[in-house]
Amino acid sequence: MANPKLLQSEDLSKYILHTVVYPREPEPLKELRCASAGHPFSFYGTDPDAGQLMAMLLKLIQAKRTIEVGVFTGYSLLLTALTIPDDGKITAIDINKEAYEIGLPIIQKAGVEHKINFIHSPALPVLDNLLQDKENEGSFDFAYVDADKDNYLNYHERLVKLVKIGGLLVYDNVLWGGFVAMPLETIPERKRKRTTATMEFNKTIAADPRVDISIAPVGDGVLICRRVM
Ligand SMILES: C[S@@+](CC[C@H](N)C(=O)[O-])C[C@H]1O[C@@H](n2cnc3c(N)ncnc32)[C@H](O)[C@@H]1O
Numbered sequence: 109m110a111n112p113k114l115l116q117s118e119d120l121s122k123y124i125l126h127t128v129v130y131p132r133e134p135e136p137l138k139e140l141r142c143a144s145a146g147h148p149f150s151f152y153g154t155d156p157d158a159g160q161l162m163a164m165l166l167k168l169i170q171a172k173r174t175i176e177v178g179v180f181t182g183y184s185l186l187l188t189a190l191t192i193p194d195d196g197k198i199t200a201i202d203i204n205k206e207a208y209e210i211g212l213p214i215i216q217k218a219g220v221e222h223k224i225n226f227i228h229s230p231a232l233p234v235l236d237n238l239l240q241d242k243e244n245e246g247s248f249d250f251a252y253v254d255a256d257k258d259n260y261l262n263y264h265e266r267l268v269k270l271v272k273i274g275g276l277l278v279y280d281n282v283l284w285g286g287f288v289a290m291p292l293e294t295i296p297e298r299k300r301k302r303t304t305a306t307m308e309f310n311k312t313i314a315a316d317p318r319v320d321i322s323i324a325p326v327g328d329g330v331l332i333c334r335r336v337m
C-alpha cells in the first residue's frame with residue numbers, strides 16, 4: 109500500500125515504491141513485510157523506501173558492527189543482516205519480544221540469524237552497560253534508531269560515543285508525518301508530546317558539532333548523522 113506521508117501525493121509515493129523500491133526489495137524482506145501486515149501496529153515497520161536508503165548507507169561505509177534500537181517484527185533488522193558481511197554483528201534491542209518472534213522464522217530461513225544478538229530490554233540501560241566497557245567506545249560502524257521518540261536525544265548521547273568517527277547514526281521518523289512543521293494547535297492532542305520531542309531532537313542535533321547531518325525526506329523522514337569528532 110502506498111503511503112503519501114511526506115510527499116502528500118499518493119501517486120508519487122506509489123510511483124517511487126513500484127518503480128524503484130519493490131522491484132529491488134529482497135524476497136525475505138517482502139515476506140517479512142507481508143507477515144507483519146496483519147499486526148495491529150504494522151505501520152511501525154520501517155518504510156521500504158527508507159530501508160532502501162539504509163541498505164545503501166550500510167554498503168557505502170561497509171558496515172560490519174551495527175546497533176539497532178527498536179526492532180518490532182524485524183524489517184530494518186533483517187535488511188541490515190542481509191546487507192552486512194557474513195561475519196558482521198548486529199546488536200538489536202527491543203522491549204517487545206513477541207513482535208520479534210513474528211519475523212524470526214523468516215530471518216532464520218534467510219540464513220542470517222547468526223549475525224544477530226537480540227536483547228530483550230529497554231534500550232537505555234543496555235547502551236549504558238555497553239559504555240561501561242571502554243572497548244565499546246567508537247566500536248560500532250552504524251546505529252539505527254526507530255523506537256520511543258521521546259528518548260531519541262538520550263539515545264543520541266550514548267550512541268555518538270559508541271559509533272566510531274566516520275560512522276553513521278540514522279534516526280527514523282524525524283519529520284513525524286509532517287507535524288514538526290505545523291502550528292501546535294492544529295496537531296491532534298495525542299500527537300503533540302511526540303511532535304515537540306521530535307522538534308527538540310532535530311533542533312539539538314542541528315547544533316551538535318560532533319556530527320555532520322542531512323535529513324532525507326523518505327519514509328517518515330530519516331536523519332543521517334556522520335560522527336566527525
Ligand atoms: C517503530 S517500531 C520499530 C520498527 C522496526 N525498526 C522495523 O523496521 O520494523 C518501535 C519499536 O520500539 C520498541 N521500543 C519502544 N520503547 C523502547 C525502549 N525504551 N527500548 C527498546 N525498545 C523500545 C517498541 O517495542 C517497538 O517494537
Ligand SMILES: O=c1cc(-c2ccc(O)cc2)oc2c(O)c(O)ccc12
Binds near residue numbers: 257
Ligand atoms: O505511530 C507511531 C508510533 C511509533 C512509536 C511510538 C512509541 C514508541 O515507544 C515506539 C514507536 O512509531 C512509529 C513509527 O516508527 C512509524 O514509522 C510510524 C508511526 C509510528
